[in-house]
Amino acid sequence: MTVFVGSLNPAKLRPVQLVFAQTFPELPVQGCPAASGVPDQPIGVEQTTRGAVQRAIAASQQPDARWGVGLEGGVRFDEAGAWLFGVVAVVRGPQLELARTAELRLPPQVAARVLAGEELGPVMDGLSGVHNIKQKAGTVGWLTDGLLSRADVWQQALSLSLAPFLHPELYRP
Numbered sequence: 475m476t477v478f479v480g481s482l483n484p485a486k487l488r489p490v491q492l493v494f495a496q497t498f499p500e501l502p503v504q505g506c507p508a509a510s511g512v513p514d515q516p517i518g519v520e521q522t523t524r525g526a527v528q529r530a531i532a533a534s535q536q537p538d539a540r541w542g543v544g545l546e547g548g549v550r551f552d553e554a555g556a557w558l559f560g561v562v563a564v565v566r567g568p569q570l571e572l573a574r575t576a577e578l579r580l581p582p583q584v585a586a587r588v589l590a591g592e593e594l595g596p597v598m599d600g601l602s603g604v605h606n607i608k609q610k611a612g613t614v615g616w617l618t619d620g621l622l623s624r625a626d627v628w629q630q631a632l633s634l635s636l637a638p639f640l641h642p643e644l645y646r647p
């Protein structure tokens with residue numbers, strides 16, 4: 475019985491391993507390739523959530539999977555600017571739980587390029603000089619000078635999504 479994460483990105487796998495080691499230490503955590511079914515750069519909450527759910531369902535269909543976890547990064551736009559966030563989806567049997575990460579406002583020059591259709595990863599690689607930043611401390615790590623990393627925000631959102639699994643008696647309809 476394994477927790478499968480629908481990604482091979484270490485910035486996603488590490489937080490899932492940390493959280494499950496504390497909550498369900500008997501379950502090994504493993505990454506697997508999983509299609510998100512949405513564009514490489516999801517825009518908006520709806521598209522990003524769909525990507526996370528698709529990844530979680532695909533991961534939960536691995537042989538020997540007990541849980542499937544999907545994490546999807548997205549950018550949303552409102553009158554205050556562009557916000558980087560992520561959605562966590564967790565599937566166990568028929569149960570699906572969702573949580574959102576905290577959000578980071580992107581610099582206007584970055585927002586304009588994403589709005590024009592560029593993917594955030596390469597834009598941030600260029601700005602930061604860090605190759606493949608999305609698999610390291612991420613945009614969050616770089617723009618907060620290391621106060622928080624991309625893995626930290628995933629860890630928090632995943633922890634929130636697990637509450638109904640940790641207290642099933644309180645969440646019964």
Ligand SMILES: O=P(O)(O)OP(=O)(O)OP(=O)(O)OC[C@H]1O[C@@H](n2cnc3c(O)ncnc32)[C@H](O)[C@@H]1O
Pocket residue numbers: 480481482483486514515516545546547548593594595596598607608609611612613614624
């Ligand atoms: O390997 P997978 O699991 O696909 O991980 P990913 O980082 O490529 O994919 P996400 O779905 O989480 O994010 C969608 C895109 O958003 C961008 N992105 C998200 N968070 C980022 C971050 O912290 N730093 C840089 N780019 C980020 C990046 O371009 C991603 O391709």
